[in-house]
Amino acid sequence: MDADGLSRLLTPDGWALLSALPPYDERLAMPLGERLRAEGLHPSLVAAALTQSRLRGKARAKLGDFADGMLFTPAGLEQATRLEVGAHHARRYRDAGLAHVADLTCGIGADALAFAGVGLRVTAAELDEMTAAIATVNLRHFPEVEVRHTDGLTLDLTGVDGVYADPARRAGGSRVFDPAAYAPPLDAVLAVRERVPALGLKLGPGIAHRDLPDDARAQWVSVDGDVVELGLWFGPLAPEGPGRSALVLVGGQPHVLAPDEVAHAHVGEVGTYLYEPDGAVIRAGLVGDVALEVRGRLVDPTIAYVTSDELAATPFATAYRVLDRMPFGLKRLRTYLRERGVGRLTIKKRGTAVVPEQLRRQLDLRGDATGTIVLTRVAGHQTVLVVEPVGDEVTSTNAPGGS
Structure with a gap:
């Protein structure tokens, strides 16, 4: 949007046009623009209004209803x-x-x-x-x-x-x-x-x-x-x-997770549950504090996955139940998933160079069942953990939570 488009948009007629536009639809933007110009509206105004309509639609994710009364630049x-x-x-x-x-x-x-x-x-x-x-x-x-x-x-x-x-x-x-x-x-x-x-x-x-x-x-x-x-x-x-x-x-x-002193977790065997710490926790270097909260340990000294034998409610990590584990190998994993009819697979990874979409093609998944696997290092070895999300079950436990 240039200065001319902005000045036209800020007139009563320009603001009325912007307010009257339907929710932005990329497929309809071009014919809508052509119709508005054919009705005699200045091309600069039409372009500015459609641009703002598109940006307002995107802005709702950040600013909610406030976006409907605001103007934007893409960078802004x-x-x-x-x-x-x-x-x-x-x-x-x-x-x-x-x-x-x-x-x-x-x-x-x-x-x-x-x-x-x-x-x-x-x-x-x-x-x-x-x-x-x-x-x-x-x-x-x-x-x-x-x-x-x-x-x-x-x-x-x-x-x-x-x-x-x-x-x-x-x-x-x-x-x-x-x-x-x-x-x-x-x-x-x-x-x-x-x-x-x-x-x-x-x-x-x-x-x-x-x-x-x-x-x-x-x-x-x-x-x-x-x-x-x-x-x-x-x-x-x-x-x-x-x-x-x-x-x-x-x-x-x-x-808020704000420990007085940063905790350091020990490394141990994979337990009944796997916890994936929130990204903000990982960035802050507070994975050890999550391990302390769920009474757990790290699966590897260099990997931000926590494991525990207990199910604990925490807003700082997502909990999964560990169903199985095996060394990473394409043939072994393909056979394992086909035997269980897994056709839809969620692939999570940390500490491995495997590209999930490439692996998904190589696995040639078939079946109606769903599954989740975690590709990571456990005690230095490339490992596949077969897991399932705990979901709402964790909310019923008497475990520590965030504040």
Whole structure:
């Protein structure tokens, strides 16, 4: 969407057109566009409206019903914080007793929306002119938010008692992994805490632990099993002090794993149950704490699978019952599955170079039964574990859970 398309979209007629469009359907977009242009609508307006309709459809997964009244850029939507995660961030600022937050990299305004939603005053900066204009539209219902088209690092922070930033981690359509290549660079943002100690950062979850400041509370976040971000919190925003934790959101319910000291699990024999820790737990390096919680052990010192002889309820891992195990071998596994009529197979893997889709073709599955296998290392040996999900059964156990 160009500036002309945006300006036309922001007219009463343009906004009415966008609001009247049916849910976006890729198959119908071209004929719909042709019909609208034939009716005399400007091509730039039609293109902008259809683009926004498509982006709004995608945005609902992150922003729910709020998406229907917002505008987006593809890059802005890609980086936008999910609403339920942004709400957790906002409450962290509110609970720290802060009142005025500077969002140094506001993008389309998703985080600023969450801050304003808990009653915080927000000064939001965005370097890209069109994105800043879109953020202004998206935050139009919040008089406590001021959007500025400027470099956030140049903001006057007088009167600001909390700072937030989400540096861009893409360049030319590709992910950027070097923190020095973020926009703005990570070190430049970290320097802000010398002026305002209450600093919060949203980063990609894949950043190496060695690149994290020693004074940060690092929290990896997952939403229904999808690891979405790493939050770094400083000063009053980290009342628990420096360290690593995991925030696991399951069905909208938050669970935090934040041990005082990171536990180290021992390695042992595969038991009755296998636990697959949540990705946020793995990223945070807290697999040992899951093992402690389920009274289990690791299947291999280098693999993030936990096994136990007990079934324990935990939001931090998915439980499977172990039905069988065997050394990995294509012929042996094919025979095993055919004897049991398995035609639909879930393949999970960790610590092996096997490509699941390639293996599925080689197995030539036949039958109506379903099955699940785990390809992994057990005590250093490539192993196949035949498992079944425990499902709701685990909720009836008297075992420790998250909070």
